[in-house]
Every structure is written in C-alpha cells, then in structure tokens.
Amino acid sequence: MRNSRLATSPTVPAAPAVPWxxxxxxxxxxxxxxxxxxxxxxxxxxxxxxxxxxxxxxxxxxxxxxxxxxxxxxxxxxxxxxxxxxxxxxxxxxxxxxxxxxxxxxxxxxxxxxxxxxxxxxxxxxxxxxxxxxxxxxxxxxxxxxxxxxxxxxxxxxxxxxxxxxxxxxxxxxxxxxxxxxxxxxxxxxVKSDAASRLAVVEDLLRGHDQPLAVVSRRLRYDLARSHVALVVWSSARTLDADQTALYEAARDLVRHSGAEQSLVLAVNLGMVWAWATPRSTPEEFVDRLASMTLPADTHAVIGGTGRGLAGFRASHDDALAAFGLRSSSTSTASVTPYRDLDLISLLLADRDRAIRFARAELGPLAATDPAAADLRRTVAAYLDLGGSPQAAAQRLSVSRNTVTYRVRRAEELLGRPLSERRQHLQAALAIVAETESLG
Incomplete structure (x- = not known):
C-alpha cells in the first residue's frame, strides 16, 4: 500500500482535526x-x-x-x-x-x-x-x-x-x-490447508467422537493405536514477534530431539501448539529426556502422562492441558514441566474455590499472608517432605537447625496441634497455598 494520509480513504482532510x-x-x-x-x-x-x-x-x-x-x-x-x-x-x-x-x-x-x-x-x-x-x-x-x-x-x-x-x-x-x-x-x-484438516480431525477425536483408527491414522499420518505422550507448547512473549511459525518450529524440534518414533505437531491458536509423540524408549526415560531440554526464550512446554490407543491419546492431552492451566498462570520459569510434577496439585485444585477454603480451614492462622507466616509454611512443608528431619530441612532452606526447630514449634502453636496429626491434610493444604500464591 502506498504511503498516504489514509490510503483507503483519500478524501479525509490532511489538516489536524482538532487543536487540543x-x-x-x-x-x-x-x-x-x-x-x-x-x-x-x-x-x-x-x-x-x-x-x-x-x-x-x-x-x-x-x-x-x-x-x-x-x-x-x-x-x-x-x-x-x-x-x-x-x-x-x-x-x-x-x-x-x-x-x-x-x-x-x-x-x-x-x-x-x-x-x-x-x-x-x-x-x-x-x-x-x-x-x-x-x-x-x-x-x-x-x-x-x-x-x-x-x-x-x-x-x-x-x-x-x-x-x-x-x-x-x-x-x-x-x-x-x-x-x-x-x-x-x-x-x-x-480452509485449503492441510493443517486445518488435521486439526479438525484431532479436535473431533478429543470431543469424544470415535472413528476407525486406521482411517484417522492415515489422515493424521500418525498411528493412534500406539502409545502417546502429549505436549502443550506456548509462548509467554507479549508481542506478535513471537510468531506462530517460530513456536511451531520450537515444538517440532523439541519432539524431534527427544528421539520419538513418530510425532504429530499442530498449531492451535496464536501462541500455542499441541503435540503428541510415541516414545522410542521407556515412557519414563522419554519424559526425562523431554524435561531436560531447553526451549527458546519466552517458550514453555508441559508434558502429559503416557497412554495407549485413542483413550491414551485423549488422556495424555487432558493431563497436558491441566498442567498448562497451572504453569501458564504461575511465576515459574521452568522451560519444560512434566505433568507428574503437577498431578497432585492439579487434582487438589480441580475445584479451586473449595480447595482454598479447605486450605484456610486446615491451616488457620498459618494461612496468613504476611512474610512470617509464609516462612513458617515453607519450613513446615520442607520438614514434612523430609521425614521430620530438622537438619535436612535446614539444609534445604539454607537456615540453621535451631531456626527450623523454632519455626516448627511456632507452627504447632498456631495450628493448635502436633504436625503429625492430620499430616496428609496439612501437606495438601500447604501445597494448595504454595501453588495459589505462585498463581497470584
């Protein structure tokens, strides 16, 4: 388009319309x-x-x-x-x-x-x-x-x-x-593109519409009868410079370098790509390899669980979407995150409002938003994760053993009970508060 005052509307006057x-x-x-x-x-x-x-x-x-x-x-x-x-x-x-x-x-x-x-x-x-x-x-x-x-x-x-x-x-x-x-x-x-056709087929499958696997596999050029690990890859960049082509290439390279036997990579919408891959190695080794990779700046990925056949294709994708829902809204800087790192908190937060009510009721004063309460929660979480060892918790948190002992005692005072009582409930409540804090 040629340079003009407004090329598509040449009758608009050139002088400023208003002086203010x-x-x-x-x-x-x-x-x-x-x-x-x-x-x-x-x-x-x-x-x-x-x-x-x-x-x-x-x-x-x-x-x-x-x-x-x-x-x-x-x-x-x-x-x-x-x-x-x-x-x-x-x-x-x-x-x-x-x-x-x-x-x-x-x-x-x-x-x-x-x-x-x-x-x-x-x-x-x-x-x-x-x-x-x-x-x-x-x-x-x-x-x-x-x-x-x-x-x-x-x-x-x-x-x-x-x-x-x-x-x-x-x-x-x-x-x-x-x-x-x-x-x-x-x-x-x-409408004419191959990508649109393949995405339409996948969306139909994900909505629960079963079709003959052999026919659909040929259309997708991806064997649905085998095992699958799903991924969601997205860009957190604020501008359109993080274009879909670059994001698609990053997702394809991630799957290719993982050593997958087959893969399916689809651009879904601006800033997001879905992918599936069949592991060549064991599922655990495959996910480990993916999780160890680094993506370009402002690009992130989550990995679903492993499933087989059409049910596994859908289930792994559901896992990846759940992980995306958590990671895309959090402050985490992780490049690639497996669902296994988020599966428990994802289930705990499936009903977010009820989960937060449960955590507040379980923690009482320990759920306060001030820095002192946050330090107590982090200490208690580490202490419980490490089998009740003050020394191990002190090493993880880079504080003294006495500090851990004091904080544990203070947390018990606020809770009104020993940490060993309702331990699983306490750990779940601490995980919910930690995650919702990171989500803002």
Whole structure:
C-alpha cells in the first residue's frame, strides 16, 4: 500500500482535526501503563503529540480490549488479552496520528492484522469479528468525543465535534473494510490447508467422537493405536514477534530431539501448539529426556502422562492441558514441566474455590499472608517432605537447625496441634497455598 494520509480513504482532510490533542492526559492510575503496541509506533506518536497524549491512547486501548473481551468472549483465546490489546491500542494510536495530521500507511496496523490468522484458526466468524470491531470503535469514538467536550474551545466545539466525527467515521469504515478483506483471504488459505484438516480431525477425536483408527491414522499420518505422550507448547512473549511459525518450529524440534518414533505437531491458536509423540524408549526415560531440554526464550512446554490407543491419546492431552492451566498462570520459569510434577496439585485444585477454603480451614492462622507466616509454611512443608528431619530441612532452606526447630514449634502453636496429626491434610493444604500464591 502506498504511503498516504489514509490510503483507503483519500478524501479525509490532511489538516489536524482538532487543536487540543497535546492536552490529552491519562488517568493517574494508568500514567505508567506499559504500551503493548510496537515501540516504533509509540515513539512516533510521542513525537507528534507528546508522551501524555500517547499514554492516553494506551489507556484507551486497554479499556477497549477489556470491554471487547468481556462482551464478546470469542475475541480472546486463553491468556490472549495482551494480543487483543496490541490491536486495540495500535488502532487508537493510529487514529491519534491521523488526527494530528501525520501520514499513515492505512487504518489497520500490523498488530491489528496480525490477529486475523488466530481468529480464523479458532473459527471466530467474520460477523463476530466485525461485532468486536464495532464495539471497539464505539469505545474509541466515545473517548475522543468526551475529550473534545472537555478540552475544546466552547466557541468552536460544535465544528470540532463535526470534523472529528467525520474523520473517525471515515477511519473506522476503512478499518473495517481492510480487516474483513484480510479475514476472507486468510480464511480461504486456512480452509485449503492441510493443517486445518488435521486439526479438525484431532479436535473431533478429543470431543469424544470415535472413528476407525486406521482411517484417522492415515489422515493424521500418525498411528493412534500406539502409545502417546502429549505436549502443550506456548509462548509467554507479549508481542506478535513471537510468531506462530517460530513456536511451531520450537515444538517440532523439541519432539524431534527427544528421539520419538513418530510425532504429530499442530498449531492451535496464536501462541500455542499441541503435540503428541510415541516414545522410542521407556515412557519414563522419554519424559526425562523431554524435561531436560531447553526451549527458546519466552517458550514453555508441559508434558502429559503416557497412554495407549485413542483413550491414551485423549488422556495424555487432558493431563497436558491441566498442567498448562497451572504453569501458564504461575511465576515459574521452568522451560519444560512434566505433568507428574503437577498431578497432585492439579487434582487438589480441580475445584479451586473449595480447595482454598479447605486450605484456610486446615491451616488457620498459618494461612496468613504476611512474610512470617509464609516462612513458617515453607519450613513446615520442607520438614514434612523430609521425614521430620530438622537438619535436612535446614539444609534445604539454607537456615540453621535451631531456626527450623523454632519455626516448627511456632507452627504447632498456631495450628493448635502436633504436625503429625492430620499430616496428609496439612501437606495438601500447604501445597494448595504454595501453588495459589505462585498463581497470584
């Protein structure tokens, strides 16, 4: 697309629509909000209208993303608010640039267009996409018009409102047209792709629809009658630079270097890949080998248990999804995590609210959120894990033996009973609190 004021809408005037753009300021609570869109675009808008106005656009972009995610859930995949926010923020900034008189390539930025493949892969319809765009545009327009009423010269406010509305209408119309066109092109590519066909077959199997294994295995080029270990690989990067191709390659390399006899790797949605592999060695050795590997920065994986046949294919995937649910929301920096490291806590947290109520009731004052209580819980957990040895617990925690003895005694005082009483309940409660703390 050639460089222009707004290439898809050449009738939009070039002069700034309003004189008060540099007076825009974010709320005090969001003044230091970190931008989600590209650094180059943010730096450009800072140069055109100043940092305060740029941060105002960042705040509006976040508000739009939160509104769209809440009212039209199909617009967001698991953990995908940052991806949605990149599009809404960059769109707000693009409009701000246009209104300032700056030249823009077109209404839809690379961040906005970059989310289209994810919508198509997740089967979000074009109607749903356009509904989200319409909602987002109404929020953006409302924000600009409110600022015009607040900051505009009373004598010129009516004309400024009219000009602003005309410009925004032209921008939003061109934006919707470009996004719809991009969606249709991507959808046509996806429907024809082999990846779409294989993913559709797998999703059908995971929903419990049984099919002849020999037929499905041929379509997937993966023998479902054998043993399986499932993986979920995902990116925690905040930008679209962590592209799906790089993530897919990382997942494929992980499985390939594990020495698997066969593998199935599928890109599912933006920032996530599913995989299955048949171990060449024993399942334990295979999982150990996978767990010892290192993935690229901002890339993580979890490994399900081992199963055989179609039931094992599904069960291992369920395990991997459960592990993903825990690890993707935690502060863990682990590159590859086996489900066996999370199986107990995953079961304990299957009903999260009940689990937290149980832990608080079991621990009583020991469940307090202050640092002293946290130190007591870590000490008690280590002490119980190590068979009640103060010396071993002291070595693990890098504290003195006397410190462990004191903390154990203090914990018993808070609990009102010896640690040996209801020991299994106590260990379960400690594990629940430790995990929910890491999840935030």
């Amino acid at each position: 753009l540099r007076l825009l300021t974010p709320s005090a609570a969001q003044h230091s909000l970190v931008p989600a869109s590209s650094g180059a675009q943010y730096a450009r808008v800072v140069g055109e209208v100043g940092t305060d106005a740029a941060q105002w656009a960042v705040e509006v972009g976040l508000e739009v993303a939160e509104r769209v995610a809440a009212e039209i859930p199909g617009h967001i995949a698991e953990g995908g608010l940052d991806v949605l926010r990149m599009g809404t923020e960059s769109t707000t900034i693009q409009l701000l640039l246009l209104l300032s008189g700056a030249e823009v390539e077109g209404p839809a930025t690379s961040e906005a267009l970059g989310g289209i493949p994810d919508f198509v892969r997740r089967r979000v319809s074009l109607d749903e996409l356009l509904r989200g765009i319409q909602l987002g545009h109404s929020v953006i327009a409302g924000a600009f018009l409110a600022e015009c009423a607040r900051l505009g010269d009373p004598e010129q406010r009516h004309e400024q409102m009219r000009t602003l509305s005309q410009r925004m209408f032209a921008f939003f119309d061109a934006f919707s047209t470009q996004m719809a066109s991009s969606y249709r092109e991507e959808e046509a590519r996806w």
